[in-house]
Amino acid sequence: MMSVLLKMAEDLSHLIFPRNCIQCKSALTSDENLICSCCMAILPQTGYWKDGENPMYKILHARCGITHASSLYFFEKQNSVREILHHIKYRNNQKLAIRCGEIFGHILINENSWFHDNEFVMLPVPLHPDRMISRGYNQSFLIATGLIKAINGIVSDEYCERIISTSSQTKRDRYDRWINSKALFKMVEPEKISFKNVLIVDDVFTTGATVEALVHTIEKHEPKSISVVTLAFTDS
Ligand SMILES: [Zn+2]
Incomplete structure (x- = not known):
């Protein structure tokens, strides 16, 4: 049956x-x-994990304290990465999210000593509960589920929650969004990340405002380090 x-x-x-x-x-x-x-x-890989001072790291490092930032692919309007992300985010292709995470996890563990030598508490960027209900799954959690197959540590979507939905922010300018994003998240179980290497996982890195907001929330709880990985990177 x-x-x-x-x-x-x-x-x-x-x-x-x-x-x-x-x-x-x-x-x-x-x-x-x-x-x-x-x-x-x-697919166009960024290779950022081989360069500690890569563009994604520089964007974040200027605004918050992070140890490492990497993305697997370049997101461009015309490439298949865009379509993959679309399927992962809006077409319920959950398997593909896990598979992409797994591919990235193997690359990170084999080509970057920071990931090879350390254990991580992975925090997928949380969705607002309303978004979670409409989508049915958090794509960043699935990507993290793939990453954890290769990288040492644990992944949880219960340590942190999103308290403000950002969908209404799309028309605001970058500075506004940055200020606004400061209280986007709340740690539910802060003791789980104290003195741990935290790894934030997201699908796409664009302005970095969301990730920055999460870093500011996490850093209040004395993590050992905070790093960020995303499946795709775009600066346009
Ligand atoms: Zn083909």
Whole structure:
């Protein structure tokens, strides 16, 4: 019975998610999801984990205290990274979020000694409860679930919560957003991050305002360090 249900669920997911690669249009194998392994391997990686002073680090470091900041892919309007993010965020492709996190986790652990040598408490950027109800899942939590398969530590979406929804902020200018974002989050279990290496996980890094707000919330509770990783990076 279970296997019949699983098969039905898989057939259904094939209807929801295209079974041809979004980039090269070749047929996907049953292990592949949205994009084939060959195209996934040539997506534009930032390589930021090999450069401690990378652009993402510089943006954040100027505004808050962080140890490391990295992103896996460059997000551009015309590339497949945009489509992957869209599926992860709005099309319920939860498996792909986990898979991307896993890929990034293996890269970080193999190519960056900070991630290789330390244990982390991963905090996915929380969604506001209203958003959580409408979307049904937090994509950043799923990305963290993939990361933790490679990186040592724990992941929890219960230590921190979002107390203000930011959807109404889209039209405000950057400075306004920055000020506003200061009380976006609240630590529910602050003792879980004290003296720990905290790793903030998000889907896309754009202005950094949301991440900055979370860093300011976390740093009040004496973490050993705070680092940030996202699946994609864009500065436009
Ligand atoms: Zn392909």
